[in-house]
Amino acid sequence: MAEFRMPSLGSDMEAGTLLEWRVKPGDRVRRRDVIAVVETEKAAIEIEVYADGIVERLLVQPGEKVPVGTVMAIIRTEAEPDTPRPTASEPVSPPAPAKAATPEPMEIQFPAADRRIKASPYARRLAAHRGIDLGAVQGTGPGGAISAADIQRAVPSAPAEEKSRPVPAEDKPAEGPHTAMRRAIAAAMARSKREIPHAYFQTRIDMQRTLDWLAAENLKRPIQNRILPVVPLIRAVSLALEEVPELNGFWVEGRHRIAEAIHIGFVINLRQGGLIAPALLNTAQKGVDELMAGLRDLITRARSGGLRSSEMTEATITITNLGERGVETVFGIIYPPQVALVGFGKITDQPWCENGMLGIRPILTATLSADHRAVDGHRCALFLDALNRRLQEPSTL
Amino acid sequence: MNIDEIKPVIFGILRGIAPESDPSTLDPDENIRQALDIDSFDALNFFVRINDTFGISVPESDYGQLNTMSEILGYLSNRME
Numbered sequence: 001m002a003e004f005r006m007p008s009l010g011s012d013m014e015a016g017t018l019l020e021w022r023v024k025p026g027d028r029v030r031r032r033d034v035i036a037v038v039e040t041e042k043a044a045i046e047i048e049v050y051a052d053g054i055v056e057r058l059l060v061q062p063g064e065k066v067p068v069g070t071v072m073a074i075i076r077t078e079a080e081p082d083t084p085r086p087t088a089s090e091p092v093s094p095p096a097p098a099k100a101a102t103p104e105p106m107e108i109q110f111p112a113a114d115r116r117i118k119a120s121p122y123a124r125r126l127a128a129h130r131g132i133d134l135g136a137v138q139g140t141g142p143g144g145a146i147s148a149a150d151i152q153r154a155v156p157s158a159p160a161e162e163k164s165r166p167v168p169a170e171d172k173p174a175e176g177p178h179t180a181m182r183r184a185i186a187a188a189m190a191r192s193k194r195e196i197p198h199a200y201f202q203t204r205i206d207m208q209r210t211l212d213w214l215a216a217e218n219l220k221r222p223i224q225n226r227i228l229p230v231v232p233l234i235r236a237v238s239l240a241l242e243e244v245p246e247l248n249g250f251w252v253e254g255r256h257r258i259a260e261a262i263h264i265g266f267v268i269n270l271r272q273g274g275l276i277a278p279a280l281l282n283t284a285q286k287g288v289d290e291l292m293a294g295l296r297d298l299i300t301r302a303r304s305g306g307l308r309s310s311e312m313t314e315a316t317i318t319i320t321n322l323g324e325r326g327v328e329t330v331f332g333i334i335y336p337p338q339v340a341l342v343g344f345g346k347i348t349d350q351p352w353c354e355n356g357m358l359g360i361r362p363i364l365t366a367t368l369s370a371d372h373r374a375v376d377g378h379r380c381a382l383f384l385d386a387l388n389r390r391l392q393e394p395s396t397l
Numbered sequence: 398m399n400i401d402e403i404k405p406v407i408f409g410i411l412r413g414i415a416p417e418s419d420p421s422t423l424d425p426d427e428n429i430r431q432a433l434d435i436d437s438f439d440a441l442n443f444f445v446r447i448n449d450t451f452g453i454s455v456p457e458s459d460y461g462q463l464n465t466m467s468e469i470l471g472y473l474s475n476r477m478e
Contacts, residue, residue, distance in 0.1 A: 219456075
């Protein structure tokens with residue numbers, strides 16, 4: 001008998017709201033099947049199951065918010081006989097924290113003149129699915145942000161008398177998605193800075209060869225297969241990690257654990273505010289075309305809903321790319337329990353000396369934040385050196 | 398296709414990329430990437446949609462010429478001639 005629990009979808013998650021079950025009692029499930037959709041402070045995530053078996057009982061109802069670790073379902077694993085059902089009075093899960101009891105967090109103020117409709121990705125998907133005009137929905141989050149719950153309330157359209165009735169206090173979300181996401185990010189970042197002794201390293205990389213190679217590659221490709229400049233960077237990080245595997249892993253219970261597979265978390269900013277860092281799984285096995293396809297898929301799902309729990313939990317290192325908006329250098333904060341974060345800034349033309357000659361080259365500032373409990377400066381230097389070397393030989397990417 | 402016919406199609410593509418935006422309120426000379434918070438991934442999607450819709454493949458070397466509504470409309474109507 002396996003207990004299916006509310007997973008921790010990142011170090012910043014304390015609780016999640018079950019949006020829907022994708023299975024019912026009696027259904028056969030296999031490892032990695034998506035069996036539920038859970039909304040966290042950041043996004044609606046498709047939750048995979050980690051055992052083969054048959055769904056015995058569902059213990060949490062859609063709409064319930066439960067803490068991480070709460071048993072949500074019982075899966076009868078293969079080879080187990082039918083067992084007598086436990087009595088209904090058996091306590092199955094800790095009571096969900098009263099929604100109204102959470103202290104009112106500080107609201108983020110949005111400019112009143114903002115012309116955008118603010119809505120969570122899941123709310124957008126739900127609205128599109130049900131043909132609801134977001135403009136006609138009253139958001140209850142900060143700045144009028146629309147949550148999935150607002151959309152659910154919007155259909156079927158309530159009769160007039162329903163509308164005039166005040167919403168019961170306990171049904172009203174205590175906070176909108178923005179405030180909740182901000183709090184989640186705050187908790188994770190504060191924990192990281194409190195616990196992890198960060199060491200920072202920086203190097204400047206001549207990107208001329210990689211950019212020339214990329215331009216030539218993209219000329220050969222139809223437009224939908226063009227590769228973004230960040231993709232060779234991801235590939236180079238992956239190859240450099242094979243040389244310095246110490247940076248690919250976790251610090252857990254006072255010990256450094258090097259991960260076998262490379263799953264690179266990639267920081268994606270969300271249109272309605274906030275960010276999320278799902279993983280490109282098994283990066284080591286993927287060339288630039290596969291990485292581009294994977295990145296396209298990941299960004300699309302991060303912004304429209306449909307990330308999977310494995311993508312939220314299995315990242316072994318994270319990349320943040322802030323070059324889009326002109327940031328030259330970023331020293332990022334490590335996502336616990338990972339031990340490293342790689343930061344890329346904007347590629348800018350700079351004076352550059354090579355072989356005694358001064359020229360103008362497109363220069364990238366690459367940084368590494370590392371957990372000094374797990375790795376020393378020497379290994380970090382080797383990593384940045386390997387990264388640079390790979391980007392000077394783009395045909396090997 | 399003239400500019401008045403291309404315009405609503407471009408607005409539709411931009412709305413698909415930045416669903417919370419109202420591209421029709423863009424100033425003709427406003428930088429679209431900044432105004433609608435378009436990143437390189439969104440920009441690539443934009444050019445893919447342009448290709449799907451008008452059959453015009455914009456080479457990477459021309460990306461820099463297409464920053465505003467008036468630049469985009471001018472470029473596309475030129476390429477259609």
